[in-house]
Amino acid sequence: MVEENWLFGGGENSSRQAWRRGLLSAGALLLALMMAGLLYLVAQSNSERDAAADRERRSYEIIMLTRAIEGARSRSEAALGRFVINSDRRLGTIYRDEWRIAGRQIGRLEQLLDDRPEQLELTRQVGLLYDQYGRELSRTASYANARRNWEALSLHNETAVSSAGAGITSTLDRIADNERARLAELSAARIETTEKSNLLATLLTIAGVILGIVALALAWATVRAFRDRHRADQRADELEEAVSQRTAELETLNAELRAEVTERVAAEQKLRQAQKLEAVGRLTGGIAHDFNNMLSVVVGGIDLARRKLDDDDDAIRRHLDNAADGADRAAALTRRLLAFARSEPLLPAATDPAELVDQMAGLIERTIGERIEVSIDCETDCWPVWVDPRQLESAIVNLAVNGRDAMDGTGAMRIAVANCPLDDRQINELPAGDYVRIAVSDDGCGMGPEVIERVFEPFFTTKEVGKGTGLGMSQIFGFARQSGGDVGIDSTVGEGTTVSIYLPRHGGAVQKASADAGSLGPEAGERHIAGHTILVVEDDPRVLRATSEALEELQCAVIPCDGAQAALAALSGSQPIDLLLTDVVMPDMTGPELVAHIAPDHPDLPVVFVTGYVGEGGELDQLENRMVLRKPFTMAELAEAIRTALRERTRAQIAAE
Numbered sequence: 180m181v182e183e184n185w186l187f188g189g190g191e192n193s194s195r196q197a198w199r200r201g202l203l204s205a206g207a208l209l210l211a212l213m214m215a216g217l218l219y220l221v222a223q224s225n226s227e228r229d230a231a232a233d234r235e236r237r238s239y240e241i242i243m244l245t246r247a248i249e250g251a252r253s254r255s256e257a258a259l260g261r262f263v264i265n266s267d268r269r270l271g272t273i274y275r276d277e278w279r280i281a282g283r284q285i286g287r288l289e290q291l292l293d294d295r296p297e298q299l300e301l302t303r304q305v306g307l308l309y310d311q312y313g314r315e316l317s318r319t320a321s322y323a324n325a326r327r328n329w330e331a332l333s334l335h336n337e338t339a340v341s342s343a344g345a346g347i348t349s350t351l352d353r354i355a356d357n358e359r360a361r362l363a364e365l366s367a368a369r370i371e372t373t374e375k376s377n378l379l380a381t382l383l384t385i386a387g388v389i390l391g392i393v394a395l396a397l398a399w400a401t402v403r404a405f406r407d408r409h410r411a412d413q414r415a416d417e418l419e420e421a422v423s424q425r426t427a428e429l430e431t432l433n434a435e436l437r438a439e440v441t442e443r444v445a446a447e448q449k450l451r452q453a454q455k456l457e458a459v460g461r462l463t464g465g466i467a468h469d470f471n472n473m474l475s476v477v478v479g480g481i482d483l484a485r486r487k488l489d490d491d492d493d494a495i496r497r498h499l500d501n502a503a504d505g506a507d508r509a510a511a512l513t514r515r516l517l518a519f520a521r522s523e524p525l526l527p528a529a530t531d532p533a534e535l536v537d538q539m540a541g542l543i544e545r546t547i548g549e550r551i552e553v554s555i556d557c558e559t560d561c562w563p564v565w566v567d568p569r570q571l572e573s574a575i576v577n578l579a580v581n582g583r584d585a586m587d588g589t590g591a592m593r594i595a596v597a598n599c600p601l602d603d604r605q606i607n608e609l610p611a612g613d614y615v616r617i618a619v620s621d622d623g624c625g626m627g628p629e630v631i632e633r634v635f636e637p638f639f640t641t642k643e644v645g646k647g648t649g650l651g652m653s654q655i656f657g658f659a660r661q662s663g664g665d666v667g668i669d670s671t672v673g674e675g676t677t678v679s680i681y682l683p684r685h686g687g688a689v690q691k692a693s694a695d696a697g698s699l700g701p702e703a704g705e706r707h708i709a710g711h712t713i714l715v716v717e718d719d720p721r722v723l724r725a726t727s728e729a730l731e732e733l734q735c736a737v738i739p740c741d742g743a744q745a746a747l748a749a750l751s752g753s754q755p756i757d758l759l760l761t762d763v764v765m766p767d768m769t770g771p772e773l774v775a776h777i778a779p780d781h782p783d784l785p786v787v788f789v790t791g792y793v794g795e796g797g798e799l800d801q802l803e804n805r806m807v808l809r810k811p812f813t814m815a816e817l818a819e820a821i822r823t824a825l826r827e828r829t830r831a832q833i834a835a836e
Contacts, residue, residue: 252277258271263331274316285309531563532596548583556593601681750781
């Protein structure tokens, strides 16, 4: 009986164990099926996420490609325009190369949009407009190759307002706008798929943990039944390792995706900043010429009015002085905007930066006040640089004034000049080479990262309203970039700031100023030019009238001309002309082109160029080693420029004899 009970009881226990093993096995199988399903869903979700990311990158590439096409077209047109002007074959090659690059980029755009009928149709329209516009430009290039520059220039002016060129720009903008709208949708879809993938990964991890627990329980029951614990534990460990490995892979993919998102956001911020700066640059360059012409009329009129006053007209003179001060401030503001837009007509020369800073010591001390201790540390045998000394002085004074304001009018300032070899991209985007570093340091309040990030934006300032235009740092930035260098900032809040201007080393020697330069005062300079006949060429009638009246006030004979053709007619006449005073930017023929045209017949005629704006590099090289008078100018500056040009002609004649 005892044996029967034992057998019966043993049978019941064995049956319960079998049921347990069966339930555990069924549960494990069910979890395994769920695990497989989750693995499939995770893989599918990852594929969808990767596809969404690829579509997003593709859309971003399309946007960037539209900008690249517009940029290549603009560079091609600019090169063709300069080729038409100076017949430089290298510019013709640049025009063709850039135009072909634009064509290849249009082909690439069609490849990217082959599955988007609406966008593909717009791209094909761009291709048709590109072919049409290319034919128009080819006619201009053909005339220029045949050295029929006048016909080429006329065609180029007609092509500039062609509907094909405007159509290319507007169609590319439509493509880019469509892609930006689609990019927002793709970003939302990618975020949704990423969240779905993360959720599935979490569920997969939980299922894996549960499955591991069930597997361990099943292994324990199997060991009791078949005494095979080792094999069951090994299978459970392998399964757990597989789950952990897959989980780690998912975490790695998520980290890579987050890094890509961060990089994309940074790239978009840089793109928006570049577009904003480009827009401001185009605006300033566009208004500079007319604005400086208006200022020339104002300054010239005020200068003439001062000369007509009697000594006892103090009240009227005071009002005129205030008006002149306002015009000078407006001119300074225009120069700052042009420096930021890199359109300021720089007059570079080989300059010793250490000597320039030493000579500025007194000016800096007077500017920032006696409560600030200024120390100047210039390295011996400092390399020369090729810059506009006037603009470099203005940049250093601006930095000194900013340092004074940061120190609230009291503290210590250090100005250092040193040779500085740099590695590639050690400072922003500068290539490797030899540079001169001009650093202005103060122990003021310093700047935080958020201020440093925006410090070069035009009109951005931390000063109170009315105490700054926000153009000082942007002017320094534009001047440094225009001179082939860059600007670096090292600042700590509460400790101070160091702003460094890096300028490339110049291989030539520094030219010292002549001994008699500037030895005559304004009145002596006016007496020196009295009685000379001046040919004035200016397309703006108001500026022409103001300049002519100023020269007549200086007792010069004036021959006014409203363009290059009138000037050529005057030069072919019998009246002797002592000097040519010509504007640089004129519609029919530029000032440098006019001088080059008359050079064979009038090789010794002194020339003074008058300019307030130089376009995209077209005339800057032709103004080198020439007497240039910046608009707006005073009568004293006008007299000094003419006196200098006449003196240089006399020296050349003496040297020839």
